[in-house]
Amino acid sequence: MPPSPATDTLSLTAAVDALHGSGFPAALVRLIQQQVAFDCALLLGVGLRPVYLYDNLHHQRALLFDRYLTRHFSQDPFMQALEQGLGAGVWTLAQVSRGRLDPEYRHHFYQATGWQEEVGLILPVRGGLTLMLFLGRLDKRSSLSRDELARLEALFPLVHSLCRQHWREETPRLARSPARSDGTDLKGAVEQAIASVGGDQLTRRERQVAGLLLQGLDTEAIADALGIGSGTVKNHRKHLYAKLNLHSRAELFSFFLNHLITAPAGAPP
CATH class of the missing domain: 1.10.10.10 (Winged helix-like DNA-binding domain superfamily/Winged helix DNA-binding domain)
Known part of the structure:
Protein backbone atom coordinates (compact mmCIF):
# COMPACT_ATOMS: atom_id res chain seq x y z
CA MET A 1 0.00 0.00 0.00
CA PRO A 2 1.49 3.38 -0.97
CA PRO A 3 2.39 5.71 1.92
CA SER A 4 0.28 8.72 2.82
CA PRO A 5 1.35 12.19 1.66
CA ALA A 6 2.06 13.08 5.31
CA THR A 7 4.47 10.15 5.63
CA ASP A 8 6.14 11.15 2.37
CA THR A 9 6.59 14.71 3.61
CA LEU A 10 8.08 13.63 6.94
CA SER A 11 10.56 11.28 5.26
CA LEU A 12 11.58 13.89 2.70
CA THR A 13 12.00 16.53 5.40
CA ALA A 14 14.21 14.17 7.41
CA ALA A 15 16.38 13.44 4.36
CA VAL A 16 16.78 17.13 3.53
CA ASP A 17 17.62 17.95 7.16
CA ALA A 18 20.29 15.22 7.12
CA LEU A 19 22.10 16.59 4.03
CA HIS A 20 25.88 16.95 4.54
CA GLY A 21 25.71 14.97 7.78
CA SER A 22 26.71 11.40 8.58
CA GLY A 23 23.03 10.44 8.95
CA PHE A 24 22.09 11.26 5.36
CA PRO A 25 22.46 7.76 3.82
CA ALA A 26 20.19 6.21 6.47
CA ALA A 27 17.63 9.00 6.03
CA LEU A 28 17.72 8.52 2.25
CA VAL A 29 17.09 4.79 2.61
CA ARG A 30 14.16 5.45 4.95
CA LEU A 31 12.70 7.84 2.36
CA ILE A 32 12.86 5.13 -0.31
CA GLN A 33 11.40 2.54 2.07
CA GLN A 34 8.29 4.67 2.35
CA GLN A 35 7.66 3.94 -1.33
CA VAL A 36 8.87 0.36 -1.69
CA ALA A 37 9.42 -2.23 1.02
CA PHE A 38 12.76 -4.04 1.04
CA ASP A 39 14.91 -5.86 3.57
CA CYS A 40 18.43 -4.67 2.81
CA ALA A 41 20.23 -1.64 1.44
CA LEU A 42 23.86 -1.21 0.46
CA LEU A 43 25.44 2.04 -0.77
CA LEU A 44 28.80 1.99 -2.52
CA GLY A 45 31.00 4.54 -4.21
CA VAL A 46 32.40 3.18 -7.45
CA GLY A 47 35.93 3.63 -8.78
CA LEU A 48 38.44 0.93 -9.67
CA ARG A 49 36.99 -0.87 -6.66
CA PRO A 50 33.75 -0.31 -4.79
CA VAL A 51 34.05 1.40 -1.43
CA TYR A 52 31.65 0.92 1.40
CA LEU A 53 29.56 3.96 2.35
CA TYR A 54 26.49 2.59 4.16
CA ASP A 55 24.40 -0.52 4.75
CA ASN A 56 21.54 -1.76 6.91
CA LEU A 57 22.35 -5.44 6.48
CA HIS A 58 21.56 -7.78 9.34
CA HIS A 59 21.80 -11.22 7.75
CA GLN A 60 25.24 -12.57 6.75
CA ARG A 61 26.69 -9.06 6.97
CA ALA A 62 30.26 -10.34 7.32
CA LEU A 63 30.10 -11.58 3.71
CA LEU A 64 30.07 -7.94 2.58
CA PHE A 65 33.51 -7.35 4.09
CA ASP A 66 34.99 -10.84 3.83
CA ARG A 67 33.97 -11.61 0.24
CA TYR A 68 32.17 -8.95 -1.76
CA LEU A 69 34.42 -5.93 -1.18
CA THR A 70 37.61 -7.97 -1.38
CA ARG A 71 36.95 -10.53 -4.11
CA HIS A 72 33.53 -11.01 -5.66
CA PHE A 73 32.59 -7.46 -6.65
CA SER A 74 34.12 -8.01 -10.10
CA GLN A 75 31.50 -10.73 -10.73
CA ASP A 76 28.61 -8.48 -9.72
CA PRO A 77 26.41 -8.02 -12.82
CA PHE A 78 25.66 -4.42 -11.80
CA MET A 79 29.38 -3.62 -11.63
CA GLN A 80 29.98 -5.35 -14.96
CA ALA A 81 27.11 -3.43 -16.58
CA LEU A 82 28.41 -0.15 -15.16
CA GLU A 83 31.82 -0.81 -16.71
CA GLN A 84 30.03 -1.31 -20.04
CA GLY A 85 28.28 2.05 -19.82
CA LEU A 86 25.13 1.42 -17.79
CA GLY A 87 23.41 4.78 -17.41
CA ALA A 88 21.75 6.54 -14.51
CA GLY A 89 18.45 5.07 -13.41
CA VAL A 90 16.69 2.18 -11.71
CA TRP A 91 17.79 -1.24 -12.91
CA THR A 92 16.69 -4.73 -11.92
CA LEU A 93 19.00 -7.71 -11.64
CA ALA A 94 17.20 -9.35 -14.57
CA GLN A 95 17.90 -6.32 -16.77
CA VAL A 96 21.62 -6.11 -16.05
CA SER A 97 22.36 -9.86 -15.95
CA ARG A 98 20.25 -10.70 -19.02
CA GLY A 99 19.72 -14.14 -17.55
CA ARG A 100 23.45 -14.93 -17.48
CA LEU A 101 24.37 -14.72 -13.81
CA ASP A 102 27.82 -16.13 -12.97
CA PRO A 103 27.23 -19.46 -11.11
CA GLU A 104 30.07 -18.79 -8.66
CA TYR A 105 28.71 -15.34 -7.85
CA ARG A 106 25.20 -16.74 -7.45
CA HIS A 107 26.56 -19.25 -4.93
CA HIS A 108 28.86 -16.91 -2.99
CA PHE A 109 26.49 -13.95 -2.84
CA TYR A 110 22.84 -14.60 -3.58
CA GLN A 111 22.57 -18.08 -2.09
CA ALA A 112 24.81 -17.21 0.86
CA THR A 113 22.96 -14.01 1.77
CA GLY A 114 19.43 -15.06 0.85
CA TRP A 115 18.90 -12.09 -1.50
CA GLN A 116 16.24 -13.14 -4.00
CA GLU A 117 15.30 -9.80 -5.51
CA GLU A 118 17.70 -6.94 -6.19
CA VAL A 119 17.33 -3.48 -7.67
CA GLY A 120 20.21 -1.10 -8.27
CA LEU A 121 20.02 2.68 -8.45
CA ILE A 122 22.88 4.10 -10.53
CA LEU A 123 23.60 7.62 -9.31
CA PRO A 124 26.34 9.65 -11.04
CA VAL A 125 26.87 12.60 -8.69
CA ARG A 126 29.74 14.41 -10.40
CA GLY A 127 32.67 13.73 -12.70
CA GLY A 128 34.51 10.64 -11.56
CA LEU A 129 32.03 9.73 -8.83
CA THR A 130 29.12 7.32 -9.24
CA LEU A 131 27.12 5.82 -6.41
CA MET A 132 25.35 2.48 -6.52
CA LEU A 133 22.47 1.94 -4.13
CA PHE A 134 21.41 -1.71 -3.94
CA LEU A 135 17.99 -2.60 -2.55
CA GLY A 136 17.40 -6.27 -1.77
CA ARG A 137 14.65 -8.56 -0.62
CA LEU A 138 15.21 -11.78 1.26
CA ASP A 139 13.51 -15.01 0.29
CA LYS A 140 10.41 -14.41 2.41
CA ARG A 141 9.25 -11.48 0.28
CA SER A 142 7.46 -11.51 -3.04
CA SER A 143 9.00 -10.31 -6.29
CA LEU A 144 9.04 -6.62 -7.11
CA SER A 145 5.80 -5.64 -8.81
CA ARG A 146 5.46 -3.33 -11.81
CA ASP A 147 3.78 -0.78 -9.57
CA GLU A 148 6.67 -0.85 -7.10
CA LEU A 149 9.22 -0.50 -9.88
CA ALA A 150 7.24 2.44 -11.28
CA ARG A 151 7.26 4.09 -7.83
CA LEU A 152 11.04 3.70 -7.62
CA GLU A 153 11.46 5.18 -11.09
CA ALA A 154 9.22 8.11 -10.17
CA LEU A 155 11.26 8.69 -7.00
CA PHE A 156 14.63 8.39 -8.75
CA PRO A 157 15.00 12.07 -9.85
CA LEU A 158 14.49 13.19 -6.25
CA VAL A 159 16.96 10.61 -4.89
CA HIS A 160 19.48 11.57 -7.57
CA SER A 161 19.13 15.28 -6.77
CA LEU A 162 19.58 14.70 -3.03
CA CYS A 163 22.70 12.61 -3.64
CA ARG A 164 24.18 15.26 -5.92
CA GLN A 165 23.59 17.84 -3.21
CA HIS A 166 25.04 15.70 -0.43
CA TRP A 167 28.17 14.66 -2.32
CA ARG A 168 28.68 17.92 -4.19
CA GLU A 169 31.71 18.84 -2.11
CA GLU A 170 32.09 15.86 0.19
CA THR A 171 34.58 13.29 -1.11
CA PRO A 172 33.80 9.66 -0.31
CA ARG A 173 36.94 7.58 -0.19
CA LEU A 174 36.53 5.73 -3.46
CA ALA A 175 38.14 2.35 -3.77
CA ARG A 176 40.76 3.21 -6.30
CA SER A 177 44.41 2.80 -5.55
CA PRO A 178 46.20 6.12 -6.00
CA ALA A 179 49.10 5.93 -8.41
CA ARG A 180 52.18 5.99 -6.18
CA SER A 181 55.72 6.29 -7.39
CA ASP A 182 58.32 3.83 -6.19
CA GLY A 183 59.59 6.48 -3.82
CA THR A 184 56.34 6.66 -1.87
CA ASP A 185 56.71 6.01 1.86
Whole structure:
Protein backbone atom coordinates (compact mmCIF):
# COMPACT_ATOMS: atom_id res chain seq x y z
CA MET A 1 0.00 0.00 0.00
CA PRO A 2 1.49 3.38 -0.97
CA PRO A 3 2.39 5.71 1.92
CA SER A 4 0.28 8.72 2.82
CA PRO A 5 1.35 12.19 1.66
CA ALA A 6 2.06 13.08 5.31
CA THR A 7 4.47 10.15 5.63
CA ASP A 8 6.14 11.15 2.37
CA THR A 9 6.59 14.71 3.61
CA LEU A 10 8.08 13.63 6.94
CA SER A 11 10.56 11.28 5.26
CA LEU A 12 11.58 13.89 2.70
CA THR A 13 12.00 16.53 5.40
CA ALA A 14 14.21 14.17 7.41
CA ALA A 15 16.38 13.44 4.36
CA VAL A 16 16.78 17.13 3.53
CA ASP A 17 17.62 17.95 7.16
CA ALA A 18 20.29 15.22 7.12
CA LEU A 19 22.10 16.59 4.03
CA HIS A 20 25.88 16.95 4.54
CA GLY A 21 25.71 14.97 7.78
CA SER A 22 26.71 11.40 8.58
CA GLY A 23 23.03 10.44 8.95
CA PHE A 24 22.09 11.26 5.36
CA PRO A 25 22.46 7.76 3.82
CA ALA A 26 20.19 6.21 6.47
CA ALA A 27 17.63 9.00 6.03
CA LEU A 28 17.72 8.52 2.25
CA VAL A 29 17.09 4.79 2.61
CA ARG A 30 14.16 5.45 4.95
CA LEU A 31 12.70 7.84 2.36
CA ILE A 32 12.86 5.13 -0.31
CA GLN A 33 11.40 2.54 2.07
CA GLN A 34 8.29 4.67 2.35
CA GLN A 35 7.66 3.94 -1.33
CA VAL A 36 8.87 0.36 -1.69
CA ALA A 37 9.42 -2.23 1.02
CA PHE A 38 12.76 -4.04 1.04
CA ASP A 39 14.91 -5.86 3.57
CA CYS A 40 18.43 -4.67 2.81
CA ALA A 41 20.23 -1.64 1.44
CA LEU A 42 23.86 -1.21 0.46
CA LEU A 43 25.44 2.04 -0.77
CA LEU A 44 28.80 1.99 -2.52
CA GLY A 45 31.00 4.54 -4.21
CA VAL A 46 32.40 3.18 -7.45
CA GLY A 47 35.93 3.63 -8.78
CA LEU A 48 38.44 0.93 -9.67
CA ARG A 49 36.99 -0.87 -6.66
CA PRO A 50 33.75 -0.31 -4.79
CA VAL A 51 34.05 1.40 -1.43
CA TYR A 52 31.65 0.92 1.40
CA LEU A 53 29.56 3.96 2.35
CA TYR A 54 26.49 2.59 4.16
CA ASP A 55 24.40 -0.52 4.75
CA ASN A 56 21.54 -1.76 6.91
CA LEU A 57 22.35 -5.44 6.48
CA HIS A 58 21.56 -7.78 9.34
CA HIS A 59 21.80 -11.22 7.75
CA GLN A 60 25.24 -12.57 6.75
CA ARG A 61 26.69 -9.06 6.97
CA ALA A 62 30.26 -10.34 7.32
CA LEU A 63 30.10 -11.58 3.71
CA LEU A 64 30.07 -7.94 2.58
CA PHE A 65 33.51 -7.35 4.09
CA ASP A 66 34.99 -10.84 3.83
CA ARG A 67 33.97 -11.61 0.24
CA TYR A 68 32.17 -8.95 -1.76
CA LEU A 69 34.42 -5.93 -1.18
CA THR A 70 37.61 -7.97 -1.38
CA ARG A 71 36.95 -10.53 -4.11
CA HIS A 72 33.53 -11.01 -5.66
CA PHE A 73 32.59 -7.46 -6.65
CA SER A 74 34.12 -8.01 -10.10
CA GLN A 75 31.50 -10.73 -10.73
CA ASP A 76 28.61 -8.48 -9.72
CA PRO A 77 26.41 -8.02 -12.82
CA PHE A 78 25.66 -4.42 -11.80
CA MET A 79 29.38 -3.62 -11.63
CA GLN A 80 29.98 -5.35 -14.96
CA ALA A 81 27.11 -3.43 -16.58
CA LEU A 82 28.41 -0.15 -15.16
CA GLU A 83 31.82 -0.81 -16.71
CA GLN A 84 30.03 -1.31 -20.04
CA GLY A 85 28.28 2.05 -19.82
CA LEU A 86 25.13 1.42 -17.79
CA GLY A 87 23.41 4.78 -17.41
CA ALA A 88 21.75 6.54 -14.51
CA GLY A 89 18.45 5.07 -13.41
CA VAL A 90 16.69 2.18 -11.71
CA TRP A 91 17.79 -1.24 -12.91
CA THR A 92 16.69 -4.73 -11.92
CA LEU A 93 19.00 -7.71 -11.64
CA ALA A 94 17.20 -9.35 -14.57
CA GLN A 95 17.90 -6.32 -16.77
CA VAL A 96 21.62 -6.11 -16.05
CA SER A 97 22.36 -9.86 -15.95
CA ARG A 98 20.25 -10.70 -19.02
CA GLY A 99 19.72 -14.14 -17.55
CA ARG A 100 23.45 -14.93 -17.48
CA LEU A 101 24.37 -14.72 -13.81
CA ASP A 102 27.82 -16.13 -12.97
CA PRO A 103 27.23 -19.46 -11.11
CA GLU A 104 30.07 -18.79 -8.66
CA TYR A 105 28.71 -15.34 -7.85
CA ARG A 106 25.20 -16.74 -7.45
CA HIS A 107 26.56 -19.25 -4.93
CA HIS A 108 28.86 -16.91 -2.99
CA PHE A 109 26.49 -13.95 -2.84
CA TYR A 110 22.84 -14.60 -3.58
CA GLN A 111 22.57 -18.08 -2.09
CA ALA A 112 24.81 -17.21 0.86
CA THR A 113 22.96 -14.01 1.77
CA GLY A 114 19.43 -15.06 0.85
CA TRP A 115 18.90 -12.09 -1.50
CA GLN A 116 16.24 -13.14 -4.00
CA GLU A 117 15.30 -9.80 -5.51
CA GLU A 118 17.70 -6.94 -6.19
CA VAL A 119 17.33 -3.48 -7.67
CA GLY A 120 20.21 -1.10 -8.27
CA LEU A 121 20.02 2.68 -8.45
CA ILE A 122 22.88 4.10 -10.53
CA LEU A 123 23.60 7.62 -9.31
CA PRO A 124 26.34 9.65 -11.04
CA VAL A 125 26.87 12.60 -8.69
CA ARG A 126 29.74 14.41 -10.40
CA GLY A 127 32.67 13.73 -12.70
CA GLY A 128 34.51 10.64 -11.56
CA LEU A 129 32.03 9.73 -8.83
CA THR A 130 29.12 7.32 -9.24
CA LEU A 131 27.12 5.82 -6.41
CA MET A 132 25.35 2.48 -6.52
CA LEU A 133 22.47 1.94 -4.13
CA PHE A 134 21.41 -1.71 -3.94
CA LEU A 135 17.99 -2.60 -2.55
CA GLY A 136 17.40 -6.27 -1.77
CA ARG A 137 14.65 -8.56 -0.62
CA LEU A 138 15.21 -11.78 1.26
CA ASP A 139 13.51 -15.01 0.29
CA LYS A 140 10.41 -14.41 2.41
CA ARG A 141 9.25 -11.48 0.28
CA SER A 142 7.46 -11.51 -3.04
CA SER A 143 9.00 -10.31 -6.29
CA LEU A 144 9.04 -6.62 -7.11
CA SER A 145 5.80 -5.64 -8.81
CA ARG A 146 5.46 -3.33 -11.81
CA ASP A 147 3.78 -0.78 -9.57
CA GLU A 148 6.67 -0.85 -7.10
CA LEU A 149 9.22 -0.50 -9.88
CA ALA A 150 7.24 2.44 -11.28
CA ARG A 151 7.26 4.09 -7.83
CA LEU A 152 11.04 3.70 -7.62
CA GLU A 153 11.46 5.18 -11.09
CA ALA A 154 9.22 8.11 -10.17
CA LEU A 155 11.26 8.69 -7.00
CA PHE A 156 14.63 8.39 -8.75
CA PRO A 157 15.00 12.07 -9.85
CA LEU A 158 14.49 13.19 -6.25
CA VAL A 159 16.96 10.61 -4.89
CA HIS A 160 19.48 11.57 -7.57
CA SER A 161 19.13 15.28 -6.77
CA LEU A 162 19.58 14.70 -3.03
CA CYS A 163 22.70 12.61 -3.64
CA ARG A 164 24.18 15.26 -5.92
CA GLN A 165 23.59 17.84 -3.21
CA HIS A 166 25.04 15.70 -0.43
CA TRP A 167 28.17 14.66 -2.32
CA ARG A 168 28.68 17.92 -4.19
CA GLU A 169 31.71 18.84 -2.11
CA GLU A 170 32.09 15.86 0.19
CA THR A 171 34.58 13.29 -1.11
CA PRO A 172 33.80 9.66 -0.31
CA ARG A 173 36.94 7.58 -0.19
CA LEU A 174 36.53 5.73 -3.46
CA ALA A 175 38.14 2.35 -3.77
CA ARG A 176 40.76 3.21 -6.30
CA SER A 177 44.41 2.80 -5.55
CA PRO A 178 46.20 6.12 -6.00
CA ALA A 179 49.10 5.93 -8.41
CA ARG A 180 52.18 5.99 -6.18
CA SER A 181 55.72 6.29 -7.39
CA ASP A 182 58.32 3.83 -6.19
CA GLY A 183 59.59 6.48 -3.82
CA THR A 184 56.34 6.66 -1.87
CA ASP A 185 56.71 6.01 1.86
CA LEU A 186 54.37 3.06 2.43
CA LYS A 187 54.82 3.32 6.20
CA GLY A 188 53.71 6.95 6.03
CA ALA A 189 50.69 6.03 3.91
CA VAL A 190 49.63 3.40 6.46
CA GLU A 191 50.12 5.79 9.37
CA GLN A 192 48.11 8.45 7.55
CA ALA A 193 45.29 5.99 6.84
CA ILE A 194 45.22 4.91 10.50
CA ALA A 195 45.05 8.55 11.62
CA SER A 196 42.14 9.33 9.29
CA VAL A 197 40.08 6.11 9.53
CA GLY A 198 36.41 6.93 10.05
CA GLY A 199 36.86 10.50 8.82
CA ASP A 200 34.53 13.11 10.26
CA GLN A 201 32.13 10.45 11.51
CA LEU A 202 34.42 9.98 14.54
CA THR A 203 35.73 12.35 17.15
CA ARG A 204 39.49 12.86 17.45
CA ARG A 205 39.63 10.57 20.50
CA GLU A 206 37.57 7.87 18.77
CA ARG A 207 39.99 7.94 15.82
CA GLN A 208 42.89 7.55 18.27
CA VAL A 209 41.23 4.53 19.88
CA ALA A 210 40.46 3.04 16.46
CA GLY A 211 44.08 3.52 15.40
CA LEU A 212 45.40 1.76 18.49
CA LEU A 213 42.90 -1.08 18.06
CA LEU A 214 44.17 -1.49 14.51
CA GLN A 215 47.72 -1.73 15.87
CA GLY A 216 46.66 -4.68 18.03
CA LEU A 217 46.58 -3.02 21.46
CA ASP A 218 44.14 -4.29 24.08
CA THR A 219 41.94 -2.12 26.29
CA GLU A 220 44.47 -1.69 29.10
CA ALA A 221 47.31 -0.84 26.70
CA ILE A 222 45.13 1.75 24.93
CA ALA A 223 44.19 3.27 28.29
CA ASP A 224 47.87 3.56 29.24
CA ALA A 225 48.82 5.03 25.85
CA LEU A 226 46.13 7.72 26.01
CA GLY A 227 46.20 8.34 29.76
CA ILE A 228 42.53 7.50 30.25
CA GLY A 229 40.61 4.81 32.09
CA SER A 230 39.85 1.41 30.59
CA GLY A 231 36.12 2.10 30.98
CA THR A 232 36.51 5.24 28.89
CA VAL A 233 38.32 3.22 26.22
CA LYS A 234 35.44 0.74 26.14
CA ASN A 235 32.94 3.59 25.74
CA HIS A 236 34.92 5.11 22.87
CA ARG A 237 35.15 1.69 21.21
CA LYS A 238 31.40 1.16 21.60
CA HIS A 239 30.64 4.57 20.10
CA LEU A 240 33.00 4.25 17.15
CA TYR A 241 31.67 0.78 16.33
CA ALA A 242 28.12 2.16 16.41
CA LYS A 243 28.99 5.14 14.19
CA LEU A 244 30.73 2.93 11.62
CA ASN A 245 28.10 0.17 11.96
CA LEU A 246 30.71 -2.38 13.00
CA HIS A 247 30.45 -5.16 15.54
CA SER A 248 33.95 -6.54 16.00
CA ARG A 249 37.63 -5.82 15.61
CA ALA A 250 37.62 -8.10 12.56
CA GLU A 251 35.10 -5.82 10.85
CA LEU A 252 37.18 -2.79 11.88
CA PHE A 253 40.21 -4.35 10.17
CA SER A 254 38.18 -4.97 7.00
CA PHE A 255 36.87 -1.40 7.10
CA PHE A 256 40.41 -0.10 7.53
CA LEU A 257 41.82 -2.16 4.66
CA ASN A 258 39.19 -0.74 2.33
CA HIS A 259 40.02 2.76 3.60
CA LEU A 260 43.76 2.17 3.16
CA ILE A 261 43.26 1.15 -0.47
CA THR A 262 41.16 4.19 -1.22
CA ALA A 263 42.51 7.07 0.88
CA PRO A 264 43.96 9.75 -1.44
CA ALA A 265 47.70 10.16 -1.20
CA GLY A 266 48.65 13.21 0.80
CA ALA A 267 45.14 13.74 2.17
CA PRO A 268 45.06 15.26 5.63
CA PRO A 269 43.79 13.08 8.51
